[in-house]
Amino acid sequence: GESVGLHLPTLSVQEGDNSIINCAYSNSASDYFIWYKQESGKGPQFIIDIRSNMDKRQGQRVTVLLNKTVKHLSLQIAATQPGDSAVYFCAENQAGTALIFGKGTTLSVSS
Amino acid sequence: DTAVSQTPKYLVTQMGNDKSIKCEQNLGHDTMYWYKQDSKKFLKIMFSYNNKELIINETVPNRFSPKSPDKAHLNLHINSLELGDSAVYFCASSQVRSGGREKLFFGSGTQLSVL
Numbered sequence: 737g738e739s740v741g742l743h744l745p746t747l748s749v750q751e752g753d754n755s756i757i758n759c760a761y762s763n764s765a766s767d768y769f770i771w772y773k774q775e776s777g778k779g780p781q782f783i784i785d786i787r788s789n790m791d792k793r794q795g796q797r798v799t800v801l802l803n804k805t806v807k808h809l810s811l812q813i814a815a816t817q818p819g820d821s822a823v824y825f826c827a828e829n830q831a832g833t834a835l836i837f838g839k840g841t842t843l844s845v846s847s
Numbered sequence: 848d849t850a851v852s853q854t855p856k857y858l859v860t861q862m863g864n865d866k867s868i869k870c871e872q873n874l875g876h877d878t879m880y881w882y883k884q885d886s887k888k889f890l891k892i893m894f895s896y897n898n899k900e901l902i903i904n905e906t907v908p909n910r911f912s913p914k915s916p917d918k919a920h921l922n923l924h925i926n927s928l929e930l931g932d933s934a935v936y937f938c939a940s941s942q943v944r945s946g947g948r949e950k951l952f953f954g955s956g957t958q959l960s961v962l
Binding site for chain 2 (some may be wrong): 781826837
């Protein structure tokens with residue numbers, strides 16, 4: 737079946753930089769997207785979500801962008817901190833299915 | 848208070864054994880899930896229950912049997928454990944009926960190691 741994927745498995749940034757994590761999805765019927773953060777030894781933690789009737793949504797230090805034309809989702813983290821180091825997953829959902837996760841990007845923040 | 852709690856945190860067992868993982872949520876959600884995370888961190892849905900009713904079963908072997916005594920609990924029993932069952936199992940819950948647009952809340956995971 738179709739699945740959500742990520743462009744890069746790892747991303748290394750310096751503390752204070754802005755981070756951009758990308759995700760490509762293939763199912764054009766998906767209409768709800770979520771970003772999760774998973775720290776070592778913990779379960780995925782909700783960061784931000786966006787519905788397909790929007791193209792941008794902002795949270796605290798995070799912004800999600802959705803480009804339905806090219807089926808692309810991105811997570812922007814402003815002023816990245818060491819505590820942001822984790823694995824980030826995008827996930828998609830459409831009616832009749834459970835949340836489908838991408839493969840994850842490991843973000844490493846060095847100070 | 849932990850919203851979604853699962854026990855045990857670690858489970859080490861021999862091939863062929865039967866084991867159970869328990870999950871409880873105190874969020875008042877109607878839907879609960881089991882996900883499996885492999886060594887490459889890939890998360891895959893296994894089961895979904897809504898109000899004790901099985902909604903999703905993603906071609907998981909019959910050796911895996913979920914049990915939901917009430918909507919706050921979803922336990923996972925695994926018979927005749929195999930080496931390939933080694934993974935981290937996550938329980939999750941959500942407020943929207945499975946099939947809708949849902950934000951999941953996850954437990955901290957159970958790391959299962961089959962020797």
